[in-house]
Amino acid sequence: MTWGSVSLSFTDVLWSFLALCFFVAFCTHKISPNLPRKCETWRLYLLFQDLIRYGKTKQHLKRDDWLRAFDVPKRWFWHFYAISVGWNGILLGFYLNFIFRHQSYPSWLTGILDIVTGVPSTDSQVPQLSSLLVQLLLFVHSLRRLLECLFVSVFSDGAIHLVQYVFGVCYYIVLGLTVLCSDRFGKGTGTLLSQLDWFHVAGNVLFIGASVVQHQSMVLLARLRTGKSGTVETLAHRVPEGGWFELVSCPHYFAELLIYVSLSLVFGGLSLTWWLVVLYVLFNQALAAQLCHELYMSKYESYPRHRKAFIPFVL
Numbered sequence: 275m276t277w278g279s280v281s282l283s284f285t286d287v288l289w290s291f292l293a294l295c296f297f298v299a300f301c302t303h304k305i306s307p308n309l310p311r312k313c314e315t316w317r318l319y320l321l322f323q324d325l326i327r328y329g330k331t332k333q334h335l336k337r338d339d340w341l342r343a344f345d346v347p348k349r350w351f352w353h354f355y356a357i358s359v360g361w362n363g364i365l366l367g368f369y370l371n372f373i374f375r376h377q378s379y380p381s382w383l384t385g386i387l388d389i390v391t392g393v394p395s396t397d398s399q400v401p402q403l404s405s406l407l408v409q410l411l412l413f414v415h416s417l418r419r420l421l422e423c424l425f426v427s428v429f430s431d432g433a434i435h436l437v438q439y440v441f442g443v444c445y446y447i448v449l450g451l452t453v454l455c456s457d458r459f460g461k462g463t464g465t466l467l468s469q470l471d472w473f474h475v476a477g478n479v480l481f482i483g484a485s486v487v488q489h490q491s492m493v494l495l496a497r498l499r500t501g502k503s504g505t506v507e508t509l510a511h512r513v514p515e516g517g518w519f520e521l522v523s524c525p526h527y528f529a530e531l532l533i534y535v536s537l538s539l540v541f542g543g544l545s546l547t548w549w550l551v552v553l554y555v556l557f558n559q560a561l562a563a564q565l566c567h568e569l570y571m572s573k574y575e576s577y578p579r580h581r582k583a584f585i586p587f588v589l
């Protein structure tokens with residue numbers, strides 16, 4: 275799509291659209307229509323709430339049976355990461371072959387990339403080393419999250435909507451393609467090592483720091499449900515304490531944002547598409563954090579009032 279002198283790819287339009295949807299949801303989630311519960315507008319409102327909430331923030335929503343029919347267990351979150359590890363691992367393999375052995379992508383992948391890129395890449399200045407590192411880091415991130423889902427987190431019987439489930443599956447597929455598109459035509463100059471710049475180091479340092487915070491937060495959440503020996507004692511939701519939970523209700527969501535910002539840094543800040551992904555993650559995680567924070571504030575009288583929802587000292 276061309277807009278004035280700016281050319282937008284399919285992924286640019288998609289990530290902008292998703293960011294806008296979550297921004298609107300963030301701004302409007304508290305608006306509750308003062309209407310009879312049987313009318314169509316009320317039903318639409320319930321559907322909206324059902325689509326933006328999941329897990330504990332959905333539990334107190336008074337939903338009709340037809341809405342419950344679309345519930346999928348939240349403990350299936352690991353499916354997203356398993357798909358991401360598999361898919362992004364395959365893409366990484368193709369990319370390594372592409373840059374080291376100069377083997378072209380299979381025709382089905384070229385076809386998909388042509389559709390997804392749409393226009394000659396706007397990210398042609400992105401160093402090849404950046405594309406490679408971002409793919410590697412995305413793979414590492416997905417693998418860590420998969421292991422956390424399987425071996426650290428203790429899930430209750432919370433639910434997500436089928437639409438959210440399908441969205442989660444598609445999300446990591448499109449994300450991998452988005453990274454691959456950043457070096458669509460393999461225009462890297464010089465050896466990979468000669469491309470190394472300060473922003474690669476800074477991005478990796480931020481990635482490691484944010485991953486540590488996210489992992490620590492997942493461990494603290496799991497400990498709310500387990501005893502000293504590691505056995506599960508309860509599936510109730512409790513007030514999280516320790517680590518970055520002293521500053522915000524959802525440090526793992528804040529860490530997620532930092533992880534995506536770190537990948538933008540690895541791109542040298544040159545990928546407009548990746549900044550749009552960051553924008554989407556910002557509004558998506560801000561909404562989830564705000565819903566969680568509102569639940570904690572209303573449920574626990576002694577909940578620390580100084581805690582922010584998402585970004586320490588800010589939001």
Ligand SMILES: NC(=O)c1ccc[n+]([C@@H]2O[C@H](COP(=O)([O-])OP(=O)(O)OC[C@H]3O[C@@H](n4cnc5c(N)ncnc54)[C@H](OP(=O)(O)O)[C@@H]3O)[C@@H](O)[C@H]2O)c1
Pocket residue numbers: 329330348349351427428429430431432488495496498499510511512513514526527528530555558559562
């Ligand atoms: N990039 C994206 O678009 C995107 C989207 C969504 C999530 N994520 C990331 O995925 C990760 C997981 O997200 P999530 O929304 O599933 O996090 P979450 O709702 O906080 O759940 C994480 C784990 O902690 C448990 N838990 C949550 N609050 C608890 C409490 N008060 N007491 C005891 N246990 C509690 C949950 O159990 P339950 O089974 O009871 O919930 C689950 O096992 C996060 O790091 C997030 O950033 C990324």
